[in-house]
Every structure is written in structure tokens, then in C-alpha cells.
Amino acid sequence: MFLLGAVALVLACSPSTYTPAHRHATARQIYLGAWQVLPWFTALATLLSLAIIRIVLVTASSYGLSKFALEMVVRVLVLELIPLAAALFVALRAGMRFSVSSLDLLAADRSETARWRLRRELVAEVSGNAVAVLTLAMASSIIVLVLAYLNVYGLSPWGVGDYTRTVGRVFEPDVTIGFALKTVLFGFAVAVIPAAALVEIQRFGRRNLSTMQPGAVRLLFVLFVIEAASLAVKYI
Amino acid sequence: MADQQETTAAHPDETPHVEAKAVMLLVLMAALVIGFLGYVMYARGVFEPTQELVLISDDSEGVQPGMDVTFAGFAIGRVRQVDLAPDGKARIRVDVPKKDARWLRDSSVFTLERGLVGDTHIKAFTGQLTDPPLPEGAIRTVLRGDTAAEIPRLVATARTLLENLEAITRSDSALANTLDNVKTATGRLSGKYGLLGGALGSDAEAQKLMLTLDRVNGLLAKADSRVFGKKGVMDETQAAVVQLHVVLNDASQTLKKVDAVLVEAQAVGKNARVATDDLGTLRMEVDASLQKVTRLVDEINRKWPFARKSELKLP
Numbered sequence: 001m002f003l004l005g006a007v008a009l010v011l012a013c014s015p016s017t018y019t020p021a022h023r024h025a026t027a028r029q030i031y032l033g034a035w036q037v038l039p040w041f042t043a044l045a046t047l048l049s050l051a052i053i054r055i056v057l058v059t060a061s062s063y064g065l066s067k068f069a070l071e072m073v074v075r076v077l078v079l080e081l082i083p084l085a086a087a088l089f090v091a092l093r094a095g096m097r098f099s100v101s102s103l104d105l106l107a108a109d110r111s112e113t114a115r116w117r118l119r120r121e122l123v124a125e126v127s128g129n130a131v132a133v134l135t136l137a138m139a140s141s142i143i144v145l146v147l148a149y150l151n152v153y154g155l156s157p158w159g160v161g162d163y164t165r166t167v168g169r170v171f172e173p174d175v176t177i178g179f180a181l182k183t184v185l186f187g188f189a190v191a192v193i194p195a196a197a198l199v200e201i202q203r204f205g206r207r208n209l210s211t212m213q214p215g216a217v218r219l220l221f222v223l224f225v226i227e228a229a230s231l232a233v234k235y236i
Numbered sequence: 237m238a239d240q241q242e243t244t245a246a247h248p249d250e251t252p253h254v255e256a257k258a259v260m261l262l263v264l265m266a267a268l269v270i271g272f273l274g275y276v277m278y279a280r281g282v283f284e285p286t287q288e289l290v291l292i293s294d295d296s297e298g299v300q301p302g303m304d305v306t307f308a309g310f311a312i313g314r315v316r317q318v319d320l321a322p323d324g325k326a327r328i329r330v331d332v333p334k335k336d337a338r339w340l341r342d343s344s345v346f347t348l349e350r351g352l353v354g355d356t357h358i359k360a361f362t363g364q365l366t367d368p369p370l371p372e373g374a375i376r377t378v379l380r381g382d383t384a385a386e387i388p389r390l391v392a393t394a395r396t397l398l399e400n401l402e403a404i405t406r407s408d409s410a411l412a413n414t415l416d417n418v419k420t421a422t423g424r425l426s427g428k429y430g431l432l433g434g435a436l437g438s439d440a441e442a443q444k445l446m447l448t449l450d451r452v453n454g455l456l457a458k459a460d461s462r463v464f465g466k467k468g469v470m471d472e473t474q475a476a477v478v479q480l481h482v483v484l485n486d487a488s489q490t491l492k493k494v495d496a497v498l499v500e501a502q503a504v505g506k507n508a509r510v511a512t513d514d515l516g517t518l519r520m521e522v523d524a525s526l527q528k529v530t531r532l533v534d535e536i537n538r539k540w541p542f543a544r545k546s547e548l549k550l551p
Contacts, residue, residue, distance in 0.1 A: 024254070024255060027257075027258035027259070028254050030258040031254045031257050031258050031261070034261050035257050131261070131262065134265055134269075135268070138268040142268060142271075142272060164275075164278065164279045165279065165304065165311050167279045168278075168279030168280045168281065168302075169302050171276040172302055173280075
């Protein structure tokens with residue numbers, strides 16, 4: 001898994017990778033992983049975030065803690081829930097595509113050409129998923145920030161200064177670095193772990209007899225570990 | 237070319253402009269990341285010129301980097317760093333944006349307030365906005381208002397209060413004894429003789445009083461019959477009064493007569509005075525006559541051979 005991640009990273013950073021065929025394959029994976037789902041995921045995240053924001057604001061207001069509500073919304077939604085939701089969404093969608101993709105077919109073919117194509121498709125898949133996680137997380141986070149402002153201050157522009165100060169208080173340098181690192185790690189985990197599981201099947205000649213996505217349990221475990229480590233570093 | 241053919245062969249239902257869309261997505265992602273980072277940096281005040289203010293405090297508990305310094309409820313500064321000075325006091329370094337520094341003057345006062353619930357607050361108060369501006373790197377001592385520090389004193393007071401309360405509510409306390417007495421008194425009040433029994437101390441005493449009252453009542457009845465009854469004292473008194481009235485009338489008549497007598501006596505007195513005056517004259521005349529007689533006797537005695545000692549007495 002780590003070897004595949006390192007290989008994918010090296011290949012993604014190597015100029016030799018960007019042949020027209022590789023570039024096209026990577027673009028296709030980005031298109032499939034991010035472009036197609038961006039509107040739906042954004043709409044879904046907006047809807048759920050709106051509900052959570054309203055619940056938090058109304059509850060905090062009823063207890064006289066409305067001044068803490070905005071900070072809580074930003075911390076809970078932007079820093080924790082949205083990146084995790086984006087990673088799980090991309091993982092779920094990538095798993096569905098894995099089951100019908102050419103990777104699965106190529107894994108069964110043990111010729112040199114097929115192995116080369118597998119490598120190319122694998123790198124493209126990994127890059128596409130990583131970009132998808134980052135894009136969905138960033139787009140949804142920014143939408144949530146806007147929604148939080150609108151819910152608290154309405155359409156009035158006079159709350160921008162106060163709101164900006166609150167956001168600045170939340171995004172301390174260590175928190176910002178942790179948020180970026182966590183999102184990138186989510187992207188890599190979602191991109192590499194299912195692909196690594198597939199390659200292992202191809203290498204060791206084992207077929208996935210269960211109907212579960214290859215590496216799903218491992219992926220969920222890794223996502224959980226990253227999230228837990230992030231929370232521990234920030235709040236403990 | 238071979239790769240392209242492979243790609244086309246592998247994806248016969250290829251969406252048009254896939255690469256352009258992927259590039260657009262990458263550009264969008266880069267724009268979002270850069271924009272987000274830029275906004276966060278702006279929110280953190282990275283692009284804003286600031287001036288430093290150092291606040292000195294005995295205790296910086298609750299003060300964290302990033303927390304606001306407020307003036308009249310508006311955030312005008314942000315804590316950048318909290319460190320311990322060589323003299324053992326906490327140094328709170330605050331970044332104040334230049335545009336907000338005009339609210340801080342040389343005479344400004346800074347307070348560090350810490351409540352039981354919620355964050356610690358650093359507040360600035362400026363009484364005279366016409367004073368000179370606060371200089372760059374100014375060092376000020378912050379005044380502390382710590383609710384938690386009041387708790388030990390509050391606990392000590394509460395402990396004393398509870399001890400007093402315990403002493404009051406103890407079984408042998410004065411209050412308990414008083415309540416016992418009240419209970420006894422109320423028990424007597426609810427007894428056969430009610431308030432009377434409570435006031436006299438026991439039912440036996442109340443019974444004696446009742447007996448006495450009965451006797452007094454009988455005595456009063458007898459007195460009533462003797463005083464106000466038929467041929468009672470009052471009737472006789474009334475008759476006596478009538479008689480007294482008659483006597484008084486008689487006395488009045490008598491007095492009138494006495495008055496007349498007195499008038500006459502007065503007239504007699506006057507006459508007596510006149511007679512007395514006449515008697516004076518008469519006496520003088522008698523005196524003169526007697527003196528003459530005396531002289532005559534003396535003359536006779538001198539001339540009489542058997543003179544003897546004689547004595548003449550005046551009337």
C-alpha cells in the first residue's frame with residue numbers, strides 16, 4: 001500500500017508520466033471523480049450543513065451561548081465533517097467504479113502490455129481520487145463558511161469584520177496546517193488503499209470472493225485513524 | 237499515437253473535452269485553496285500593519301494566543317504571544333492594528349476578566365480620547381478581575397454560615413428549645429381551656445381561675461340584686477337624694493335668713509361702732525371727772541387729819 005502510494009506520487013510528479021495517453025487518462029479520472037459529482041455533492045453538503053447550522057444556532061441561542069455558535073459551526077463542519085464526508089463519498093464512488101473498471105479486467109491479464117496499462121490507469125485513478133477529495137472538501141467548506149455567515153448575519157455586510165475575526169480565531173496556524181494535512185491524507189488514503197487492494201489481488205492471484213469493495217475495511221480504518229489523530233493533536 | 241489509439245479503444249464512450257474540464261477543475265481547486273488560504277491569512281491579520289502592546293499581569297490563566305482585546309465591545313487587538321518575564325510576571329503581547337490603535341491612549345486602562353463560565357476577556361478602557369496616543373511597544377499593567385479568586389472567600393463565608401446554621405438547628409440549641417416551648421404552648425392552647433390554659437401554664441390553674449370567675453359572677457349577681465334590686469341600695473340612695481334635695485332647699489332658705497340676720501347684725505355692728513365712739517368720749521369725760529374727784533379726794537386727805545393711804549381704781 002505504501003509502495004503503491006510512493007510509486008503513484010513519484011509518477012504523478014515525474015514529467016515523463018505526462019504523455020498524452022497518461023494525461024488523458026488522468027484527466028478522465030479527474031473528470032469522473034470530481035467534475036461529475038461536484039454539483040451533487042455540493043448540493044448534498046449544502047443541505048446537510050444548513051440543517052446542522054440551524055440546529056446549532058437555535059440550540060446555542062436557546063441556552064444563551066449564541067456567541068459560541070459560529071465558532072462551533074466552523075470547527076465542527078469545516079474542520080471535521082466536510083473533509084470526512086468528501087473522503088467517504090469519493091471512496092464510495094471509487095469503489096463502485098473499481099468494480100466495473102478496466103483495472104479489474106487488466107488485473108486478470110498478466111501480459112507486460114496489460115501491466116503497463118494497469119500502472120498507467122492506476123496512477124490516473126489515484127491522482128483523480130486525490131484531486132476529487134481535495135476539490136469536494138474545499139468547495140463544500142467554502143460554501144459552508146458562506147452559509148454560516150448568512151445564517152448568523154443574514155444578507156447584511158456589517159458582520160463581515162466580526163465573522164472574519166471569528167474565522168481567524170478558529171484557523172490558527174497549527175489548525176490550518178492540520179486541516180490541510182488531513183485533507184491531503186484523506187485524498188491519498190481514498191486514492192491509494194482501494195487501488196493497492198486491487199493490485200494485491202492481481203499480484204497474489206487471489207480473487208475477491210466477497211461482494212465488498214477491495215480494501216474498504218482498511219480504508220475506513222485509515223480514515224478513522226487520521227481523523228482521530230487530527231482531533232487528538234488539536235484538542236488534547 | 238499508439239497510446240491515443242489505446243485510450244480510444246479503452247474508452248469508446250469518451251466524453252468530449254475531458255482534458256479541458258479536468259484543467260478547469262484543477263484551476264478551480266487551486267483558486268479555492270489559494271483563496272481560502274488568503275482569506276484565513278487576512279482573517280489572522282497577516283496583511284494588516286500592527287503595533288505591539290505589552291500587558292503585564294500576575295496571572296495569565298485563560299489568556300491564549302489569538303484571543304481578542306476589546307474596546308467598547310469591539311475587537312481592536314489580538315493576543316500574539318504569552319510568555320513569562322524574568323521577574324515572574326506574565327507578559328501578554330498584543331498586536332493592535334494601526335487603524336484601531338487610535339482608540340488606545342496614554343491614559344488607557346486594561347483589565348483581564350475571568351468569569352466562572354466562558355472565556356477570559358481582555359478589555360481596554362479609555363477615559364480621555366484627547367490624550368496622547370499609546371506609543372509603539374507600550375508596556376501597561378493589566379488589572380485583574382477574577383471571579384474564581386473570590387471563591388475561597390465565598391467558601392469561607394459559606395462555611396461560617398453553615399456552622400451557624402448547624403448550631404441553630406442542633407437538637408439542644410436555643411431555637412430548638414424555643415420551638416419545644418412553642419409546641420408545649422400550642423399544645424396547651426389546643427387543650428380544654430385554650431388560651432387561658434396556655435397563659436396560666438396548666439389546665440388546673442385555668443380551672444381555678446374559672447371557679448373564681450364563677451364566684452365573682454355570683455357575687456356580682458347578688459350585688460346587683462342588693463344594689464339595683466327592689467328596695468336595694470340604689471332605691472334608698474335615690475330617696476336619700478330626694479330628701480337631701482329638700483334639706484338643701486331648707487338650708488338654702490335658712491341661709492337666706494341668716495344672710496338677712498347678718499345684714500341686720502352688720503347694721504348693729506355699725507351702731508355698736510358709733511356707740512363705741514361715743515363710749516370713748518364718755519370715757520374721756522369720766523376720766524376727767526375722776527381726775528377731778530381724785531384731786532378733790534387728795535385735797536380732802538391733805539386736809540383730813542387721819543390721812544390714810546387710799547387707792548383709786550379706774551373702771
